[in-house]
Amino acid sequence: MPIEPLRLKKLDPLADLSDEDVMERCAQGSEAGFRTLVQRYRSRIMNLVCRFINDRDRAEEIAQEVFLRVFRNRERYRKSGKFSTWIFTIAVNLTKNEIRSRVRHRGTYSLDAMEEETGGQGLPFPDWKPLPDQDLNAREIQHKVAEALRKIPPRYREAVVLRDVEGLSYEEVGEILRIPGGTVRSRINRARLMLKDRLKPHLNLEDDV
Amino acid sequence: MNCRSAESLYSAFLEDELNQEEQRSLEAHLLGCRRCSAAVKELRQTLALVGALPSIETSPHFEDEIFDRIRSGEALRPTMIEWLGGFFTADRLRPVFLGGAAVCALWIAVIAMHPDSYFPRSGAVASRETGAPNANSPESGSLASSGGSSTAPGTESAPATPVFGPRSALASDEASPRIATNRRGKSGEDFQWVDSQVPVASAGSDSAVLDANGRFQDEYILDQFHLDRGDPGSQSIVPVSGNSSDDVYITF
Numbered sequence: 097m098p099i100e101p102l103r104l105k106k107l108d109p110l111a112d113l114s115d116e117d118v119m120e121r122c123a124q125g126s127e128a129g130f131r132t133l134v135q136r137y138r139s140r141i142m143n144l145v146c147r148f149i150n151d152r153d154r155a156e157e158i159a160q161e162v163f164l165r166v167f168r169n170r171e172r173y174r175k176s177g178k179f180s181t182w183i184f185t186i187a188v189n190l191t192k193n194e195i196r197s198r199v200r201h202r203g204t205y206s207l208d209a210m211e212e213e214t215g216g217q218g219l220p221f222p223d224w225k226p227l228p229d230q231d232l233n234a235r236e237i238q239h240k241v242a243e244a245l246r247k248i249p250p251r252y253r254e255a256v257v258l259r260d261v262e263g264l265s266y267e268e269v270g271e272i273l274r275i276p277g278g279t280v281r282s283r284i285n286r287a288r289l290m291l292k293d294r295l296k297p298h299l300n301l302e303d304d305v
Numbered sequence: 306m307n308c309r310s311a312e313s314l315y316s317a318f319l320e321d322e323l324n325q326e327e328q329r330s331l332e333a334h335l336l337g338c339r340r341c342s343a344a345v346k347e348l349r350q351t352l353a354l355v356g357a358l359p360s361i362e363t364s365p366h367f368e369d370e371i372f373d374r375i376r377s378g379e380a381l382r383p384t385m386i387e388w389l390g391g392f393f394t395a396d397r398l399r400p401v402f403l404g405g406a407a408v409c410a411l412w413i414a415v416i417a418m419h420p421d422s423y424f425p426r427s428g429a430v431a432s433r434e435t436g437a438p439n440a441n442s443p444e445s446g447s448l449a450s451s452g453g454s455s456t457a458p459g460t461e462s463a464p465a466t467p468v469f470g471p472r473s474a475l476a477s478d479e480a481s482p483r484i485a486t487n488r489r490g491k492s493g494e495d496f497q498w499v500d501s502q503v504p505v506a507s508a509g510s511d512s513a514v515l516d517a518n519g520r521f522q523d524e525y526i527l528d529q530f531h532l533d534r535g536d537p538g539s540q541s542i543v544p545v546s547g548n549s550s551d552d553v554y555i556t557f
Contacts, residue, residue, distance in 0.1 A: 134371060138363050146361045156363055163371050241354045260355045285316040292344070292351040299350045 108132075115179035123170040130170075133179075134163050140262060141187050147257045148191040150246050158194060162187045184264070185272045188254060195250060237298055244294035252287035259284050306334045311341050315348050 110118050110132045118136075121129035141162050146155035165186050166173075173182060245253060258269045259280075270280040292299075311334045317323050318331055335342045416423050 131368070131372075134368055138367055139360050142363045142367075143361045152361070155361075156367065159363060160367065160371050160374070164374060167375060237354060238358060241358055245355070245358075256355070260352060261358060281316065282313070285313060288316055288348055288351060289312065291355065292347045295351055295354065296347060299347050 116175050119170070119173055119179045120175055122167075123173055130163075130167055133166065133183075137180075137183055138163075141183065144184065144187050144257060144262055145191050147242075147245060147261055148188075148250070148254065149194055154194065158190050159187070161190055165190075178268070180264070181268050181271050184258065184262070184268070188258075188272055192254075240295060240298050241291075244291050247294060248287055248290045252283050252290060255280060255283040256287035256291070260288075306330050308334075308338060308341055311335070311338070312344070315345055318345065319349055319352065 110121065110129060113121070115133065115136065118129045118132050122133060138159065141159045142155060145158045145162075146152055149155055149158070162183065166183055173179070245257070248256075254273060255269055258264045258272060259266070264272070266277060266280050266284075269284070270277050273280070275283070311331055314323060314327060314331050318328070323331065335345060
């Protein structure tokens with residue numbers, strides 16, 4: 097009977113470490129540590145940026161820049177803070193810069209005018225790939241939700257995306273956006289009400305329990 | 306609770322963040338308000354839909370591109386803001402801050418040692434500006450002469466020169482310099498400006514500024530020196546400190 101060769105399972109030594117510990121390794125020069133962080137956060141950062149600016153190609157460039165800034169500033173990271181808060185703060189700041197830049201090129205400086213810039217109709221938002229097992233109705237609903245999200249003013253959108261799409265705590269959202277806790281809650285509640293009003297025609301109250 | 310205040314609590318209600326009183330109050334409102342009750346249901350559905358949004362994935366080359374940009378060095382150049390920010394890190398700011406604090410402490414110590422040089426008292430300022438001593442200020446007799454007696458009656462007008470630093474350093478061996486000073490009567494309130502000839506060997510803590518003619522423009526006379534005028538019409542020489550051995554006199 098042939099002996100089956102012993103196969104050693106390759107273990108990732110960083111798999112069980114927290115983000116903060118991995119970042120510390122990265123600060124000490126570990127390329128594997130940085131790669132681990134990229135793998136852990138690439139989707140979340142891409143999601144966040146793309147929900148903000150509604151441009152997939154540009155969102156990917158910004159997401160790359162986020163990780164490059166993490167790498168460049170790895171020695172400045174202090175382990176006392178949460179890594180997720182740090183990287184999301186970088187992402188939000190870069191995204192805001194991008195939005196400001198777009199608004200400036202349009203010759204308007206009002207932040208509320210960014211609603212048109214980032215959420216206007218006709219802008220590409222290829223945020224999902226073809227899903228064969230999804231029925232048309234579900235995809236249509238998702239499209240409506242994404243559209244409603246990009247039509248609310250940026251200051252509300254950023255709060256609700258961080259909370260409801262990324263699942264961050266109110267405290268983290270406040271820290272990232274540098275606004276007090278009461279303002280965070282108020283903006284998120286208001287953003288949700290705006291979304292509700294926009295999605296009202298597509299909601300089915302009979303399904304609700 | 307009205308609909309408006311209920312609306313502000315919808316999110317907290319759905320996330321179980323209300324306290325007992327708020328929860329009870331909102332539930333009571335929802336039972337009686339169909340509009341708010343429907344709005345809460347719609348909001349719950351909305352949250353479920355937002356949470357179900359599909360994840361937006363990066364391209365397959367995302368990771369490789371990042372590492373390519375790092376290896377090429379092209380992406381590692383700091384931005385202008387990052388470059389400037391490098392100068393304001395805690396490690397760099399700490400010695401700068403400590404050095405600045407030391408300089409400030411030293412400066413405060415110097416000021417504390419010679420407060421009159423840096424902060425002239427208000428009586429002197431008033432006297433200097435009006436050309437007359439301030440009778441209400443007990444300090445005026447002693448301070449008016451520190452650069453402000455040029456307008457005193459009987460004295461030659463000369464530009465006032467601010468005096469900084471220890472006044473004793475300004476003492477000189479000038480023979481019989483003519484100074485202008487004020488005289489205080491015995492009551493301590495009777496002021497009169499007099500023109501005096503004072504041979505000064507050492508001015509001690511007084512100040513004197515030489516004018517263009519090599520004379521003392523003014524001199525600081527301490528309050529405690531109560532001078533006797535002597536007989537009218539005749540000059541009298543009075544040792545300033547009451548001790549003739551120090552060679553400091555005022556003549557009338």
